[in-house]
Amino acid sequence: MKNIVLIGMPACGKSTIGYWLSKKIDYPLFDADKYLEEKENKIISDIFSNEGEEHFRELETKYLVELSEKEGIIISTGGGAVKKKENIDILKRNGIVVFLNREIADIYKENHENRPLLKDINNIQKLYDERIDLYRKYADIIIKNNDNMDVIVDRIIMALKGKL
Ligand SMILES: Nc1ncnc2c1ncn2[C@@H]1O[C@H](COP(=O)(O)OP(=O)(O)OP(=O)(O)O)[C@@H](O)[C@H]1O
Numbered sequence: 001m002k003n004i005v006l007i008g009m010p011a012c013g014k015s016t017i018g019y020w021l022s023k024k025i026d027y028p029l030f031d032a033d034k035y036l037e038e039k040e041n042k043i044i045s046d047i048f049s050n051e052g053e054e055h056f057r058e059l060e061t062k063y064l065v066e067l068s069e070k071e072g073i074i075i076s077t078g079g080g081a082v083k084k085k086e087n088i089d090i091l092k093r094n095g096i097v098v099f100l101n102r103e104i105a106d107i108y109k110e111n112h113e114n115r116p117l118l119k120d121i122n123n124i125q126k127l128y129d130e131r132i133d134l135y136r137k138y139a140d141i142i143i144k145n146n147d148n149m150d151v152i153v154d155r156i157i158m159a160l161k162g163k164l
């Protein structure tokens with residue numbers, strides 16, 4: 001059984017949609033950020049400030065390898081997983097990559113207490129511009145997240161028919 005890999009911008013809905021999808025199709029959900037934090041026993045913001053982004057990116061790859069060894073799970077990736085092609089190659093070995101494409105205006109409206117990078121709409125636009133081509137290029141399936149969760153989850157299930 002293949003994995004379902006959710007990619008997309010921070011706050012595009014990977015964790016919440018991943019959760020409802022996992023309930024509906026009975027696949028366990030693994031949030032790559034949470035998995036890394038549990039394994040390292042540290043929070044990501046501390047890893048960024050104490051050890052730097054480069055170290056975080058190495059750990060991110062290490063734990064994506066571990067997660068990709070599992071089967072029949074949903075992996076909600078970190079927003080920057082597409083920055084390294086190696087990550088996508090690992091995830092695609094046994095996974096279908098689903099890009100959740102959410103409008104910047106909708107992302108901006110969310111509460112970003114824990115996402116300092118997203119507090120400024122110009123920064124969201126910058127991150128989006130840097131990454132949009134990568135999200136599109138690496139996606140096996142692109143789903144617009146522009147409706148309520150139920151509709152989006154059903155859209156994903158429909159799009160995955162015959163692919164898992
Ligand atoms: N279709 C939607 N309808 C209503 N709320 C939504 C929708 N999609 C996402 N949200 C809301 O947007 C917020 C961000 O979603 P979520 O935390 O799932 O994003 P994420 O992609 O996991 O972000 P991060 O990369 O920071 O982990 C949540 O409060 C979620 O409920």
Ligand SMILES: O=C(O)C1=C[C@@H](O)[C@@H](O)[C@H](O)C1
Nearest residue numbers: 010033044077078079080081
């Ligand atoms: O967009 C990003 O680069 C990141 C998103 C988060 O999910 C975390 O993986 C981390 O904070 C980096």
Ligand SMILES: [Mg+2]
Nearest residue numbers: 014015016076
């Ligand atoms: Mg998340």
